[in-house]
Amino acid sequence: MRSGKRIALLSGLMFALGTGSIVAYQNTPNTVVIVDNGKTTQYETKDVYVNELLKAQGITLSVHDTVEPAPSEALENGMKIVIDRIEPEVEIIINGKLNFYTTTAETVEQLLLQEDIFIEEGAELSVPLDTKISDDLVFEILTYSTDSYIEYEEIPFETEIQFDDTLDEGVEKVLVEGANGTLEHIVLVEYFGGEKIAETVTHQTTLHEVQNEIIVQGTKKAVVEVPAPVVETKKVETATTQSVTETYTLAGVPYEYVEHYVMETTAYTHQPGDRWYNQTASGMPTFVGMIAVDRSVIPFGTVMYVEGYGIGIAGDTGGAIKGNKIDLYFDTYAEAIQFGRQQKNVYILADQTIDVLALRGVK
Known part of the structure; x- marks a missing residue:
């Protein structure tokens, strides 16, 4: 009885072990069809689970893909496995320009x-870079960039005045023609x-x-030119006395003088x-005919005739002009030097209404 029971128990254990290995060790291949994103392929496989078959065939899945039946399901003969490949559409706005991308990436960093x-x-x-990709995800990128261009600037010339x-x-006269740079x-x-944020001149070159x-x-x-005077003597009779006055003639016009x-x-x-260029103590302009005087001897505005110089007017002073001294104005330094220092006859004219500037041609 005891040995019979042992045989029965051993046989039962062997049967149980045999039946338990049917799933773990598939000896007969299963025929399985995989439809991957619409493409159908049939496989003969001894793999036990769906995920084993996919791995053996090098079929990878993204986090967005779906598999039916699930990868953990056991394979069965005649099983149909359907894989839907899902690629989310992502919108990226780069510097204001909208771009669309379909992707299998899991994160924004992988997509970029x-x-x-x-x-x-x-x-x-x-x-953030680790943001998970999902359908209809929208994000923006703003970048910094530079560009350059060349521009030309015209520099106008200026006019310099020289006196001669x-x-x-x-x-x-134009001594030198002007030219812009x-x-x-x-x-x-x-x-x-x-968007433009700044412009800077980085280099400048003078072309002209x-x-x-x-x-x-x-x-x-x-x-x-004032002609030399023709001096005449004439007698003027009065009721009580007799006096003699002097006249001289310039360009045919007789002038009487009252002092000599x-x-x-x-x-x-x-x-x-010069500091005092074209200025006089009287306010009149300088011209040939302007005479510097000692105002205590000859007042400003006095019309006079100077031997060899002609008719002039007292209108200026000078630090060295004291007493019976006068200083005659000339246009040039050379003329003044050539004149030097001389003794001259000076006549105070009787007619003090003479327009000396007009007579001298001053406008």
């Missing part, structure tokens, strides 16, 4: 790597998010130098740039 979109220094991303006492007053600028343009115009203006005043001096006479001139 797949599409060769690089986030460089200074760029801004509206979502050898040219008549009112005469003007040209500068070349290299301009750096900075953009962020597609500015040539200023130089104009020469004459300052030589016209010389009025012999004076030490010198000469002076003004040059452009």
Whole structure:
């Protein structure tokens, strides 16, 4: 009885072990069909589970794909496995431009790597890099970029005035023609998010130098030649006495004088740039005919005739002009030096209404 029971127990245990290995060790291949995103393929396999078959056939799944039946299900003969490949559509706005991407990536970082979109220094991303990809995900990228261009700037010339006492007053000549200059600028343009944020001149080159115009203006005043006087003596009879007055004739016009001096006479001139250029103590302009006097001897505005110089008017003073001394104005330094210091007859004219400026041709 005991040995019979042992045989029965051993046989039962062997049967149980045999039946338990039917699933773990498949000896007969199963015929299985896989429909992968619409493509159908039939396989003969001894694999036990769906995920084993997929791995053996090199079929990979993304986190977005679905498999029916589930990868953990055991394979059965005649089983149909359906794989739906799902690629979410993601919208990326890059510097204001909308772009659409379908992807198998799991995160934003993987998507950017797949599409060769690089986030460089200074760029801004509206979502974290580890954001999970989902259908209809929208995010924005703002990048920093630069560009450059060349511009040209025209520099206008200026006009310089020079004075020449050898040219008549009112005469003007162009000594040097003016020419504008040209500068070349290299301009750096900075953009962020597609918008211009700054422009900077990074380099400047002078292509053409500015040539200023130089104009020469004459300052030589016209010389009025005054004829030497013809002196006459005439007698004027009165009821009680008899007196003698003197006259002289200039260009056919007789002039009476009331006083006569012999004076030490010198000469002076003004040059452009001088402190007192074209200014006199009386406020009148300088011209040939302007005479500096000692106002205690000859008052300003006195019309007089100077031997060898002609008719003039007292309108200026000088530190060295004291007593019987006068200083005659000449247009040029050379004329003043040539005149030097002389003793001259000076006549105070009887007619003090003479317009000396008009007589001398001063406008």
